[in-house]
Structure formats: C-alpha cells, structure tokens
Amino acid sequence: MSDLSRCSLNTATVKHATLTEAVEAAASAGMGAVGLWRHQVQESGAGTARKIVEDAGLRVSSLCRGGFLTATSAEGIREAVADNERALIEAAEVGTSELVFVVGGLPGSAPEAPPSPGTDRDLVATRRRVADRLADLAPVAEKHGVRIVLEPLHPMFAADRAVVSTLGQALDLAAPFDARTVGVVVDTYHVWWDPALEAAIQRAGREGRIAGYQVCDWNLPFAPAALNSRGHVGDGYIDFATVSRWVAEAGYTGDVETEIFNEEIWAAPPAETAATVGARFAQHVLPHL
Amino acid sequence: MSDLSRCSLNTATVKHATLTEAVEAAASAGMGAVGLWRHQVQESGAGTARKIVEDAGLRVSSLCRGGFLTATSAEGIREAVADNERALIEAAEVGTSELVFVVGGLPGSAPEAPPSPGTDRDLVATRRRVADRLADLAPVAEKHGVRIVLEPLHPMFAADRAVVSTLGQALDLAAPFDARTVGVVVDTYHVWWDPALEAAIQRAGREGRIAGYQVCDWNLPFAPAALNSRGHVGDGYIDFATVSRWVAEAGYTGDVETEIFNEEIWAAPPAETAATVGARFAQHVLPHL
Numbered sequence: 001m002s003d004l005s006r007c008s009l010n011t012a013t014v015k016h017a018t019l020t021e022a023v024e025a026a027a028s029a030g031m032g033a034v035g036l037w038r039h040q041v042q043e044s045g046a047g048t049a050r051k052i053v054e055d056a057g058l059r060v061s062s063l064c065r066g067g068f069l070t071a072t073s074a075e076g077i078r079e080a081v082a083d084n085e086r087a088l089i090e091a092a093e094v095g096t097s098e099l100v101f102v103v104g105g106l107p108g109s110a111p112e113a114p115p116s117p118g119t120d121r122d123l124v125a126t127r128r129r130v131a132d133r134l135a136d137l138a139p140v141a142e143k144h145g146v147r148i149v150l151e152p153l154h155p156m157f158a159a160d161r162a163v164v165s166t167l168g169q170a171l172d173l174a175a176p177f178d179a180r181t182v183g184v185v186v187d188t189y190h191v192w193w194d195p196a197l198e199a200a201i202q203r204a205g206r207e208g209r210i211a212g213y214q215v216c217d218w219n220l221p222f223a224p225a226a227l228n229s230r231g232h233v234g235d236g237y238i239d240f241a242t243v244s245r246w247v248a249e250a251g252y253t254g255d256v257e258t259e260i261f262n263e264e265i266w267a268a269p270p271a272e273t274a275a276t277v278g279a280r281f282a283q284h285v286l287p288h289l
Numbered sequence: 290m291s292d293l294s295r296c297s298l299n300t301a302t303v304k305h306a307t308l309t310e311a312v313e314a315a316a317s318a319g320m321g322a323v324g325l326w327r328h329q330v331q332e333s334g335a336g337t338a339r340k341i342v343e344d345a346g347l348r349v350s351s352l353c354r355g356g357f358l359t360a361t362s363a364e365g366i367r368e369a370v371a372d373n374e375r376a377l378i379e380a381a382e383v384g385t386s387e388l389v390f391v392v393g394g395l396p397g398s399a400p401e402a403p404p405s406p407g408t409d410r411d412l413v414a415t416r417r418r419v420a421d422r423l424a425d426l427a428p429v430a431e432k433h434g435v436r437i438v439l440e441p442l443h444p445m446f447a448a449d450r451a452v453v454s455t456l457g458q459a460l461d462l463a464a465p466f467d468a469r470t471v472g473v474v475v476d477t478y479h480v481w482w483d484p485a486l487e488a489a490i491q492r493a494g495r496e497g498r499i500a501g502y503q504v505c506d507w508n509l510p511f512a513p514a515a516l517n518s519r520g521h522v523g524d525g526y527i528d529f530a531t532v533s534r535w536v537a538e539a540g541y542t543g544d545v546e547t548e549i550f551n552e553e554i555w556a557a558p559p560a561e562t563a564a565t566v567g568a569r570f571a572q573h574v575l576p577h578l
Contacts, residue, residue, distance in 0.1 A: 106526060112510040121528040156445040158482035159526035160509055169484040193447035195458040220449055221401040222515050237395060237448035239410040
C-alpha cells in the first residue's frame with residue numbers, strides 16, 4: 001500500500017458530502033489531510049470543524065478561500081479587507097497556517113457571464129489594486145499567524161475570476177512581503193501550460209514561498225460551465241511526473257491537495273472518489289515527489 | 290468617415306462567404322486589406338485569388354496558416370516540412386509576405402477531445418520540437434521571401450491546438466532567426482490576459498518582429514465549442530485602448546486584422562459583419578494606433 005500521508009482531499013472534490021463525510025472518506029482512503037472551504041467551517045464553527053478533522057487523525061492542509069481584492073470603491077475595499085481578516089482568523093482557528101487567495105476578476109464582471117455596462121476593463125489598474133490590498137492585509141495576516149497564499153488562476157479565468165494568471169506574477173506580488181506572510185500555491189490545472197513554469201517553481205522554492213501543491217487534470221472538451229472541466233489526475237493532458245518533480249526539487253515537502261470541480265465526480269459516492277484520488281496520487285504524483 | 294485603410298477583414302470572420310463575397314464585403318466597408326486562409330487560396334488557385342483581391346483594390350495582410358510542427362515520427366516531420374514549404378509558396382504567390390503559424394498541440398491530442406491512448410504529454414519536449422522544425426523551415430522561408438509568423442494561442446488551447454502560449458515564448462523561439470524570416474503576431478484574444486504583455490510587445494517591436502496585429506474580443510460565457518467564443522471588438526472584456534497603444538508604441542504600422550470565430554457572426558450577412566468590424570475598429574482600435 002502506498003504512503004498517502006501527504007495526500008490531501010480538498011473537500012470541493014466531494015462537494016455534496018458533509019464535512020464529517022468528507023473527512024471520513026479521506027481518512028478511510030489513508031490520506032493524511034483535508035483542504036477545507038470557509039462555508040463548511042462557518043456552518044459547523046471553526047472549533048467543531050477542527051475537532052472533526054483532528055479526531056480522524058488528519059491535518060487541515062489549507063483553507064479556501066480569501067481574496068476578491070479588486071474592488072474600486074472605498075466601501076468595497078473596506079469590505080474586502082474586513083472579510084479577509086475574518087477568513088484569516090477562521091484559518092487560524094481551524095488549525096491551518098495557509099489561507100488560499102483567489103484575487104477576483106475585473107470589477108463588474110460575473111463568472112462566465114458577459115460584461116455588464118459598468119465593467120471596468122482596465123486590467124493593469126485592477127492588478128495594481130491587488131498589490132495595494134495585499135499591502136493592507138499582510139500585517140493582518142502576520143498578526144494572526146496565517147499565510148496569504150496567492151493562487152494564480154488559468155488565464156481563461158482572467159476576466160471573471162482572478163487577474164493573477166501566472167506563478168511568476170503571483171511571486172512578483174508576493175515579493176514585497178515576508179515569505180511566511182505571503183506565499184503561493186502551485187495548482188497544476190492553472191499553471192501546467194506555462195512555458196516559464198519550471199523557472200517560476202524554482203524561484204518560488206528559493207524564496208520559500210511554496211505554500212501548497214494542488215493537483216487535478218486538464219480535461220477536454222470543456223464542461224458546459226468551464227470551471228468544472230477539471231478531471232481526476234491521469235484522465236487529461238497534464239504531465240504530472242514533470243511538474244511534481246519540479247515542485248519536489250524546489251524543496252516542497254508539504255501536503256498535496258487534490259481539488260477537482262466536476263459534476264460527474266460530484267455525483268459519485270465520496271468514498272469512491274477519495275479512493276480514486278488516493279490511487280491516482282500514488283500512481284502519478286507520489287513517485288515523483 | 291474614419292480611415293479604414295489599415296483595417297483588414299480576416300476571411301474566417303465571414304466563414305460562409307466565397308472569397309469574392311468576402312473581398313467585396315471588405316472593400317464596400319472601406320477596408321484596405323483582407324487576411325486569407327489556405328483552403329480558399331487552394332480552391333481558386335493562388336493567382337486567381339490574388340487577382341480577386343487586387344482587382345478590388347485591397348492588399349493581402351496575411352495567409353493563415355502554416356505550422357503543426359509537433360510530430361514525433363520521421364514521416365510526420367517530413368510531411369510537416371513539405372506542407373509548410375507549399376504554404377510558404379502559396380503565400381508568396383497570393384501576394385503576402387506573412388504566413389501565420391499555429392504550431393500544433395501535444396502529439397495524439399485532437400481539438401477539444403479527451404486524450405487518446407497514445408497521447409504524448411511531454412510538453413517540454415514538444416516545445417523543443419517546435420524549435421527544431423523552425424530551424425528546418427527558416428531557410429525555406431528565406432528562400433521564398435515569406436516570413437514565418439508565430440501565433441501564440443491562448444493557454445486554454447495549449448494541449449490540443451498550440452504549445453506556443455505566450456508572446457514571450459514566441460519571441461524566444463524566433464530569437465535564433467532573422468526578424469525578416471521569423472516574426473510574431475499579436476492576437477488580442479490569445480494574449481490580452483498576460484501580465485508580461487506590455488514588455489513582450491516592446492521587445493517584439495525592438496526586435497522588429499511584429500508581423501501582424503489581430504483583434505477580436507474575449508466573450509463570456511464560452512461557446513459550446515470553446516474556439517468559437519470570440520466576439521466583435523467591444524462586446525467582451527478586452528481593453529483594446531491599452532493593447533493597441535502598446536502595439537503602436539512598439540512601432541507597428543501595418544494592417545490590423547479582425548479575426549472572429551463565432552457561430553452567430555458566421556450566420557450574419559457578410560456585408561453586415563464587415564460593416565460592424567469596420568465600425569468597431571474605428572471606435573475601439575484606430576484612435577489608439
């Protein structure tokens with residue numbers, strides 16, 4: 001039996017399971033950790049959520065997600081900072097030091113929808129505001145002992161979900177801050193295509209900023225909702241041997257989360273999904289770590 | 290009336306029109322050029338196609354497309370080189386110096402289809418083969434007086450259509466060759482999201498490699514066939530003022546092709562589409578050139 005102690009089940013992969021069911025599925029499959037989402041933690045309360053995970057002998061590898069930093073109005077900015085402080089506190093309370101940030105899209109955009117009349121297309125200024133909000137939030141993160149973990153999203157989501165599109169850009173945004181305060185996550189789905197990926201992973205390792213490694217595959221054709229096109233590791237086009245080797249060579253020794261958004265996988269029993277996640281991790285990722 | 294002399298209608302935008310119909314639509318709208326596709330040129334013969342365009346008082350801004358350089362077998366490589374030589378000759382015969390190259394996806398991939406059992410996921414090696422084929426083809430291009438114009442495709446097409454995904458990567462691939470032999474095209478749809486875009490356009494300008502500027506918008510939601518999600522300039526999320534300014538500041542003075550793949554636009558009368566293309570160019574692009 002393979003050692004799945006570094007394998008983590010991000011609970012979005014078993015979206016329709018309760019927290020208890022997801023944790024049981026991960027533990028039964030032999031995994032060492034789970035990645036949680038804020039809405040789950042809020043539902044049960046952070047203390048209860050932490051106990052559910054710890055009682056099963058697991059770790060919390062990360063909390064998803066803070067971010068949404070692109071607002072232009074003073075009120076929108078205040079709300080974003082306040083909500084991210086709550087998220088940082090939740091992360092600490094539920095027992096993880098890593099809060100994943102999805103930074104948000106162009107102001108006035110909506111996920112997979114046409115622009116509204118008020119959409120602000122100034123991508124350069126939007127990205128500058130992300131840097132400004134990180135400057136606001138870094139001291140807050142430091143105070144709570146939680147790391148802001150920037151997640152570059154695939155460029156297909158640059159308009160409507162996240163204006164941070166490459167690992168290099170995430171590292172540039174992180175650069176002004178201590179590596180214990182602002183890090184990055186390498187999610188294969190989002191970055192596998194990048195001709196600068198090897199160099200960016202090396203840089204992230206040198207700078208001590210690799211806060212997470214997430215895996216899932218690039219499936220084609222796209223699902224009707226493009227976000228849900230992710231697949232089990234091994235079902236799509238990604239070369240996990242190479243990317244996993246780069247991450248390992250950069251010195252990463254932490255958990256490897258599988259995070260899949262896919263309607264078919266969501267319809268499967270959580271225990272079956274967790275077993276597949278574990279088996280694919282053992283086959284395609286673990287030998288290269 | 291705006292000056293549309295730099296505005297070019299790529300005939301893929303009016304897919305169901307004959308060459309004569311497409312040229313008439315572009316000329317009636319006041320445009321100065323058309324961008325052609327090989328199958329059209331082959332149907333009528335390059336000489337006839339050239340005459341149709343010249344008789345209407347237009348230029349051929351570019352020919353689409355060569356490329357598909359990722360084959361692994363000796364036979365596949367020979368075929369790719371031979372077919373690209375035919376394409377270079379066709380470009381010269383039809384009266385353009387610019388042959389757009391789409392380099393192809395991972396071997397064994399098919400457009401918007403799951404991987405086949407024989408799919409080769411080694412993206413790094415696939416990209417290396419593209420460089421090797423360019424070395425084979427550069428002297429051929431030079432001989433025929435036609436430039437190989439590398440088109441980076443959006444990273445959402447990296448698996449199945451083109452492993453060249455950023456303008457910077459295209460410039461790295463072009464670097465070993467004379468700028469009159471290997472250039473790049475800036476297509477807003479494919480590169481608008483890139484945090485390194487301004488720097489890459491500046492570099493392309495400095496190196497004399499900007500061989501074309503193509504525009505169309507980033508529409509959401511994606512069409513059922515993702516390739517066909519492009520929209521008329523102004524309908525989506527792209528900041529054409531900024532990107533057009535960067536291209537102009539980099540010294541580009543050539544034609545600006547509108548190339549749209551979109552089922553609804555294909556269903557519209559070609560003259561109506563050409564009028565819209567001209568109006569959107571005048572409104573969103575021309576003031577920033």
